[in-house]
Amino acid sequence: MVETRETRETRDITEEVRRVVKASGVRDGLCHVMVLHATAAVVVNENDDPNIGVDLVDALERLVPKGGGWLHDRVDGNAHAHIQAAILGPSETVPIDEGDLQLGTWQGIMLVELEGPRRRRLVVRIVEA
Amino acid sequence: MVETRETRETRDITEEVRRVVKASGVRDGLCHVMVLHATAAVVVNENDDPNIGVDLVDALERLVPKGGGWLHDRVDGNAHAHIQAAILGPSETVPIDEGDLQLGTWQGIMLVELEGPRRRRLVVRIVEA
Amino acid sequence: MVETRETRETRDITEEVRRVVKASGVRDGLCHVMVLHATAAVVVNENDDPNIGVDLVDALERLVPKGGGWLHDRVDGNAHAHIQAAILGPSETVPIDEGDLQLGTWQGIMLVELEGPRRRRLVVRIVEA
Numbered sequence: 001m002v003e004t005r006e007t008r009e010t011r012d013i014t015e016e017v018r019r020v021v022k023a024s025g026v027r028d029g030l031c032h033v034m035v036l037h038a039t040a041a042v043v044v045n046e047n048d049d050p051n052i053g054v055d056l057v058d059a060l061e062r063l064v065p066k067g068g069g070w071l072h073d074r075v076d077g078n079a080h081a082h083i084q085a086a087i088l089g090p091s092e093t094v095p096i097d098e099g100d101l102q103l104g105t106w107q108g109i110m111l112v113e114l115e116g117p118r119r120r121r122l123v124v125r126i127v128e129a
Numbered sequence: 130m131v132e133t134r135e136t137r138e139t140r141d142i143t144e145e146v147r148r149v150v151k152a153s154g155v156r157d158g159l160c161h162v163m164v165l166h167a168t169a170a171v172v173v174n175e176n177d178d179p180n181i182g183v184d185l186v187d188a189l190e191r192l193v194p195k196g197g198g199w200l201h202d203r204v205d206g207n208a209h210a211h212i213q214a215a216i217l218g219p220s221e222t223v224p225i226d227e228g229d230l231q232l233g234t235w236q237g238i239m240l241v242e243l244e245g246p247r248r249r250r251l252v253v254r255i256v257e258a
Numbered sequence: 259m260v261e262t263r264e265t266r267e268t269r270d271i272t273e274e275v276r277r278v279v280k281a282s283g284v285r286d287g288l289c290h291v292m293v294l295h296a297t298a299a300v301v302v303n304e305n306d307d308p309n310i311g312v313d314l315v316d317a318l319e320r321l322v323p324k325g326g327g328w329l330h331d332r333v334d335g336n337a338h339a340h341i342q343a344a345i346l347g348p349s350e351t352v353p354i355d356e357g358d359l360q361l362g363t364w365q366g367i368m369l370v371e372l373e374g375p376r377r378r379r380l381v382v383r384i385v386e387a
Contacts, residue, residue, distance in 0.1 A: 032224060036233030037236070038173075072181045074180075079180075083181075083188045125158070125231075125258060128258075
């Protein structure tokens with residue numbers, strides 16, 4: 001469970017996922033991370049400069065603006081967040097190698113909040129190779 | 130196999146996928162759903178208000194319009210559908226928990242048709258944890 | 259390892275991935291392909307007309323232009339490539355059936371270079387069903 005603080009926000013969750021991988025004892029396999037909500041997403045990208053996460057949610061807001069004439073807004077006002085979430089996708093799969101996440105130097109796993117602040121439920125599932 | 134009815138359409142396929150998961154007898158693992166075509170996609174998003182699916186394909190059409198000066202249109206006229214499909218991606222992976230798909234309350238698995246109507250072939254592959 | 263030649267480029271890597279699948283001897287399972295960099299991506303799409311790959315990177319450049327006022331550009335000048343990569347995602351998962359990749363007639367696995375030319379490290383992980 002992750003508690004987000006902003007309306008739109010990108011949060012690094014790599015260390016939380018890594019702990020689950022290490023606790024599993026699996027040496028070689030796949031790690032799947034999914035957020036169980038339809039207005040949030042999981043991505044893999046650089047986490048060294050936090051501004052990349054800000055740029056990402058800003059770009060999505062430019063591409064699919066809130067109140068952009070969407071049909072679902074008659075019901076709920078959050079169509080933009082649903083569309084943005086569908087474009088990014090709710091999950092990422094990362095290889096497990098020698099008991100650890102296999103990521104590039106500049107890659108981290110990130111939760112993308114698109115309609116916060118909210119409590120977001122995440123699931124990590126590990127499959128052995 | 131799913132037969133779509135519109136040029137652009139989002140179709141809930143959660144129950145079809147759930148049946149495959151239940152029939153497999155797998156209690157804990159990953160379920161991978163893929164459409165075997167390059168102008169369609171699979172997403173996970175809200176399925177309660179069908180207008181979200183309409184908004185999604187409308188947003189894609191605004192972002193990557195048909196006839197937007199694409200090179201591939203000299204051959205086939207469907208470059209927009211290919212680009213839209215690549216942005217969404219052809220597959221989703223969903224955890225299996227206690228013998229069922231582990232989805233959030235507002236999440237469903239959806240086939241997105243981007244150049245229909247057509248018969249679309251879907252593959253569900255299940256891996257045990 | 260793939261050496262890209264252009265700033266933006268889409269490169270078919272289906273045969274390289276297929277060789278890894280065949281060498282593994284796995285008959286039935288999942289094949290996960292990931293690029294270990296934050297300004298490149300992996301997609302599944304048509305590979306018959308190479309112009310589709312050109313259209314894809316051109317569309318991304320129209321949607322998220324270089325120098326589009328991104329915060330990360332104060333540090334590195336490549337925010338657009340990071341955002342484009344996050345939208346496409348660094349990996350794809352493809353089913354393995356009868357010892358081979360299960361793809362549609364018009365589907366191939368492609369590396370998308372968004373800030374080249376560079377040497378890109380790819381990882382293929384296979385899990386048996």
